[in-house]
């Protein structure tokens with residue numbers, strides 16, 4: 097299975113505040129929808145609470161430590177490993193957050209789909225460092241603000257570098 101992570105990150109690495117997204121960038125929501133449609137999406141329980149419902153056209157897998165947790169229309173896993181094992185017959189899946197899940201998943205995924213929002217925000221959830229020795233940027237498209245999108249942003253794709261042992 098091709099396992100990817102998708103995230104929108106502010107200039108100061110903030111990704112959220114008070115369990116909510118901070119900025120409203122319709123172009124990024126559209127990009128997220130286009131990339132993830134038809135694919136399973138894996139998220140932490142807090143991110144599910146923040147979204148509030150399963151996203152249509154995508155199987156939602158929610159990760160929680162609570163053995164009694166249930167959510168209509170969603171699959172429940174109790175670790176990232178269990179979530180990916182449940183989806184092993186799928187061609188691809190996306191990890192969609194939040195901070196706790198990204199920090200664990202960045203060691204497991206092969207691709208990062210990053211929307212960089214070129215503005216610093218006050219927040220309480222952060223994305224970990226994308227280490228240049230581990231990740232190669234393979235794509236970037238830059239976009240200026242417009243009447244619907246208040247901040248400049250860039251869509252970027254990173255691929256995990258293959259480490260060759262000399």
Ligand SMILES: NC(=O)c1ccc[n+]([C@@H]2O[C@H](COP(=O)([O-])OP(=O)(O)OC[C@H]3O[C@@H](n4cnc5c(N)ncnc54)[C@H](OP(=O)(O)O)[C@@H]3O)[C@@H](O)[C@H]2O)c1
Pocket residue numbers: 102103104105110111112113114115116117139140141142143144146159160161162173174175176192193194195196197198200221
């Ligand atoms: N900018 C973006 O692209 C983006 C995307 C998604 C989310 N966000 C933001 O990220 C923030 C939420 O992140 P967060 O770190 O607070 O929460 P989170 O990662 O969404 O969820 C954390 C929860 O996941 C469960 N969990 C984590 N690790 C686990 C493990 N190893 N095994 C089993 N369960 C595990 C626990 O659930 P239980 O407590 O139920 O046990 C934990 O409380 C919000 O502000 C949200 O808006 C931003």
